[in-house]
Every structure is written in structure tokens, then in C-alpha cells.
Amino acid sequence: MRGSISISRVSFLAKKIVKTTRNQRQFSSVAVQRNNEVHSSFENDPIDITKVSVARPRLEQLREKLKSTTDSLDSYSTKQTSKPNPLKTSNLSWKQVLNSAKEYYGVEEDIQPNQDMLTDTFQRTHSYLRISLGERCNLRCLYCMPPEGVPLQPKDSLLNAAEIDRLTSLFTAGGVDKVRLTGGEPLLRKDLPEIISSIASRPTINSVGITTNGITLSRHLPTLVEAGMTHANISLDTLVDSKFTEITRRKGLSKVLKAIEDACEMLPKGNVKINCVVMKGFNDDELRDFVQLSKDLPVDVRFIEWMPFNDNGWNKDRFLSYQDMMTRLTYDEDGNVSSSRNGLGPFELKRLVDGANDTTKWWHVDGYAGRLGFITSMTQNFCGTCNRVRLTADGQLKVCLFGSAEVSLRDAMREGASDSDLSLIVRAALQKKKFALGGHGNAEGIKKANNNRPMTLIGG
Numbered sequence: 001m002r003g004s005i006s007i008s009r010v011s012f013l014a015k016k017i018v019k020t021t022r023n024q025r026q027f028s029s030v031a032v033q034r035n036n037e038v039h040s041s042f043e044n045d046p047i048d049i050t051k052v053s054v055a056r057p058r059l060e061q062l063r064e065k066l067k068s069t070t071d072s073l074d075s076y077s078t079k080q081t082s083k084p085n086p087l088k089t090s091n092l093s094w095k096q097v098l099n100s101a102k103e104y105y106g107v108e109e110d111i112q113p114n115q116d117m118l119t120d121t122f123q124r125t126h127s128y129l130r131i132s133l134g135e136r137c138n139l140r141c142l143y144c145m146p147p148e149g150v151p152l153q154p155k156d157s158l159l160n161a162a163e164i165d166r167l168t169s170l171f172t173a174g175g176v177d178k179v180r181l182t183g184g185e186p187l188l189r190k191d192l193p194e195i196i197s198s199i200a201s202r203p204t205i206n207s208v209g210i211t212t213n214g215i216t217l218s219r220h221l222p223t224l225v226e227a228g229m230t231h232a233n234i235s236l237d238t239l240v241d242s243k244f245t246e247i248t249r250r251k252g253l254s255k256v257l258k259a260i261e262d263a264c265e266m267l268p269k270g271n272v273k274i275n276c277v278v279m280k281g282f283n284d285d286e287l288r289d290f291v292q293l294s295k296d297l298p299v300d301v302r303f304i305e306w307m308p309f310n311d312n313g314w315n316k317d318r319f320l321s322y323q324d325m326m327t328r329l330t331y332d333e334d335g336n337v338s339s340s341r342n343g344l345g346p347f348e349l350k351r352l353v354d355g356a357n358d359t360t361k362w363w364h365v366d367g368y369a370g371r372l373g374f375i376t377s378m379t380q381n382f383c384g385t386c387n388r389v390r391l392t393a394d395g396q397l398k399v400c401l402f403g404s405a406e407v408s409l410r411d412a413m414r415e416g417a418s419d420s421d422l423s424l425i426v427r428a429a430l431q432k433k434k435f436a437l438g439g440h441g442n443a444e445g446i447k448k449a450n451n452n453r454p455m456t457l458i459g460g
Contacts, residue, residue: 094412098421101428117174117423120399120430124386128357129176131164132393133192134184139213140249141235159395161191163413165198167391170422178207180231184393187216193227200228207231211275214259215252221259221266231271232263238283239290247282260299269298270371277304278325280318287328294370302360302373307402322361322376357387383436389426397426399433 118126135152137145159167168179179199186192187210200208209231210224217234236256238244244253263272274293278284290301303325306318330349352362352371359382360373376382390398395410407429412422 094408094415094417094425097407097425097428098412098417101424104428105424112173112420112423114174114423117427118171118176118389118430120433122384122433122435124384124433125175126387126389126430127175128178128180128388129168129171130180130182130388130390131159131168132182132184132391133164133186133189133195134158134393136188137183137185137213138188138215138250139185139252141213141237142247142249153394157410158393159391159410161195161198163395163410164195166413166419167409167422168199168202170419170426171389172202172204174423174426177204178209179205180207180209180211180233182211185213185215186210187212187220192220193223196224196227196229200230209233209271211235212259213248214256216255217259218255218262221262225266230267231273232267233273233275234260234263235275235277236260237277237279239286239293243283260293261297264297264299269369270300272298273300273302273373275302275304275375277306278320279306280320282318284320284325284328287325291329291365291368291372294365294372295368298369300371300373302375304375305378307377319378321379322374323379325374357385358382381436389430397429399430403434405429405432 120126135150135158168176181192181195183189189195192210196208196210199205207230208228210229211233212235214234214236217232234256237247239253241251241253244256245251260272260274274290276283276290278287287303290303293299294301303322305322306320349372350364350366352364354360354362359375359377361376361380363372363374365372386400388401390401391409392398392406395408395413396406397409398406407425409422409425412425417425
């Protein structure tokens with residue numbers, strides 16, 4: 001049976017958002033063929049989005065229905081198991097990297113950070129820095145963390161606020177203008193407001209965002225926005241309470257829904273995103289429900305192709321591609337296209353112009369407040385325009401999400417490296433960056449290598 005909850009101005013969502021069971025939709029080969037034709041035509045005809053002004057629902061009844069199961073979540077212990085799988089990452093000595101760089105570049109005197117520091121051999125300039133603030137998390141998402149947990153380092157092994165400030169200064173001097181703070185769960189870091197304030201105070205920074213599971217976001221929002229936070233990405237993979245507990249191994253859906261709504265009220269339109277990792281047989285029957293969230297809320301919903309990471313259970317039989325997601329959104333169970341103006345099922349979908357270095361393919365439904373996006377890392381990767389570098393919570397520089405090679409900027413700083421030394425280390429590391437997917441070729445290659453960190457220790 002399907003549960004029914006009355007929520008003002010969201011009748012479609014009210015009928016579908018809290019289902020406990022649902023039949024898996026089956027799609028004919030005719031649907032796939034038709035989708036290929038229609039999708040191709042819209043990929044080649046992008047348009048700019050126009051401003052849509054609509055009312056925002058409060059989702060009060062939904063939150064009340066779920067509230068009783070989540071009241072105690074905020075105080076839930078973040079202790080993890082003591083028997084994790086050992087990591088197989090390739091750690092490089094910072095001194096070896098530095099000495100090789102000095103010899104290669106013929107550097108005899110100190111140099112200042114510049115754009116060359118962040119340009120790789122494929123002439124990709126890196127202006128986006130992602131910093132993990134911690135390894136702990138108050139959820140245990142199946143695709144992010146292996147069931148036995150992950151090895152947690154002592155607090156003094158993680159970057160402190162002063163070290164984060166120094167590295168941010170170094171990277172902004174080299175051309176970084178966008179910073180995202182991740183985890184683990186960044187909201188578990190008590191000095192998060194101070195870190196955000198320090199980053200936001202730099203004149204060249206245009207964006208300071210966080211990626212969070214949203215469990216405790218609502219109560220922190222005013223402080224974070226005042227500190228200078230401009231964007232919030234909230235991870236949410238299901239709108240069904242029982243499935244939320246299954247995927248995260250915890251309770252808390254109502255808190256996340258409230259966080260999404262609160263963030264939409266406090267941040268500018270287009271600065272709040274939902275990240276949904278799609279897995280066949282788990283949440284692929286909820287795609288249309290997720291799209292409905294963007295009808296009245298100015299939130300962008302992004303569907304992410306499931307990516308293989310160390311022991312996260314990735315399975316090609318449960319993988320759902322971008323094209324398959326489009327099929328589920330645009331055709332009914334019999335493979336028929338609805339009679340809408342654009343021939344795209346129940347929605348008036350329009351392909352939007354993607355931004356430079358964008359990881360997302362953007363679409364828009366006529367009359368909806370938010371956008372619909374797809375992150376197609378596995379089937380249509382965007383590595384050719386990659387502009388991202390990552391710092392793990394323990395200070396390792398990762399130049400590719402899927403690559404295992406790392407070099408410790410933390411150790412370099414703590415052992416007396418100058419800013420000039422750090423610049424050379426970063427530059428040398430980027431010269432080793434592969435063109436695509438860490439050099440593994442495809443998802444199967446990434447899974448087979450199995451030498452990367454779990455996602456929770458990378459920071460996304």
C-alpha cells in the first residue's frame with residue numbers, strides 16, 4: 001500500500017514521497033531507443049534558465065510523521081569499529097617530490113605561488129579546492145564507508161585550522177577561487193565557522209560551500225551563513241524513511257528534509273543542491289519523486305552515477321547510467337512518450353547551458369523552481385575539463401578523485417617546508433595527474449585496482 005500525506009502545494013509529492021513499497025518499473029527496448037533519439041536532440045539544443053518564482057512548501061506533516069524516530073540522533077555516538085581494512089594508498093615522500101621538482105625545474109631560489117603551480121600537463125588549470133575537515137561521520141552510508149568502518153587517525157594527525165588557513169592562502173595565491181569543505185561530516189568539526197570565515201575573507205574567493213548529510217545542518221545554518229558560507233550540498237539518496245535507514249544505517253530523514261528547506265530560505269537561489277547517488281533496485285524508482293522536490297523549492301537535484309571506491313560494494317548489475325535515468329524520467333512503463341510539448345514524459349524538460357568546468361549536465365522542468373542535474377562520472381566523464389584538487393583531512397594532496405597517489409602537505413609543513421617548497425610540491429604532483437579516471441579507464445578498472453581510500457576518507 002502507498003502511504004498518503006497531505007502537504008500544502010505539493011500534491012504529487014504528498015502521494016508518493018513516503019511509500020514503503022513500490023514495484024520496480026520495467027521499460028521496453030522501444031523506450032530506450034526513443035529516449036536515445038529525444039535525448040540526443042535536446043543535448044544539442046541547450047538554453048539558459050529563466051528565473052522562476054514560486055511558493056515554498058513547509059513539509060510539516062512529513063517531518064512530524066518522521067520526527068519520533070530521530071529525536072535522539074544528534075547525540076548519536078560517532079565511534080567506529082576497530083577492525084578496518086588496511087588502506088592501500090600510494091604515499092609519496094614530500095622531500096623526494098620536492099627535490100625532484102627542484103632538479104626538474106632548475107629552481108635555486110624561492111618562488112612565489114602562481115597559476116603555473118596549478119596547471120597540469122594537459123593544460124588544465126585548477127581553481128577549485130576541496131578540503132576534507134575530518135574522517136568521522138554520524139551516518140554510515142553503504143556507498144561511502146565499508147561495513148567494518150574505516151581507520152580513524154588521532155586528532156593531532158589531522159590538519160588544524162592554522163594549517164588549513166596556510167594551505168588555503170597558498171592555493172588562492174595560485175588561482176583557486178572556489179573552496180568546498182567536506183568530510184566525513186564537516187559539521188562535526190567545532191571550528192567550522194572560524195575556518196569558513198578565514199576562507200571567505202580572502203578577496204579572490206567567490207564561493208565557500210560545504211557538502212553535508214544535513215542531519216545537524218538546520219541548527220548550524222545561521223552561524224555558517226554569517227561566517228561566509230555561500231553554498232550547501234546536501235546528500236540524500238531516498239525519500240522513504242525505511243530506505244533511508246537502510247542506506248545510511250541510521251535514522252534521520254525528517255531532519256535532512258528540514259535542512260533542505262531551511263537552506264533554501266537562507267541561501268540564494270541556485271546555491272542549494274541535493275546529491276542523490278542512484279542505485280538500481282534501491283532508489284531508481286524514486287527519480288520522479290526527487291524531481292518533484294524542485295517544483296516548489298529552489299533546490300537543484302543532482303543524480304549521481306554510483307562510483308566504485310574501496311570496498312563500497314559497487315556492482316555493475318546495480319549501476320544505473322545517465323541514459324537509463326533519463327529513460328525512467330521520460331517514459332511510462334509501456335515505453336510510451338507522454339503527449340507533452342517536448343515529448344518528454346510528464347515533464348517539460350529543457351537542456352540548459354552547463355558552466356565552464358561543470359561536473360553536471362543541467363536540465364530544467366518548465367515552471368519548476370529548481371534545476372535537475374546528472375553527474376555522469378562513469379559513462380560520460382568530465383575529466384577533460386577537471387579543475388579540482390583535494391586535500392584529505394590528514395593533509396594528503398590528491399590530484400584525482402580516482403587516483404591513489406598522494407603526497408603529504410601536512411608533513412611538509414610540520415617539517416619546515418616553506419611556501420615556495422609547498423608550491424613546487426603541488427606543481428610536481430599535478431604533473432602526474434592522469435587525463436581521466438585516475439588512469440583506470442572505466443568503472444570496472446577502478447573497482448579492480450581497489451587501491452584508493454574509501455570515499456569518507458577522501459572527502460568527495
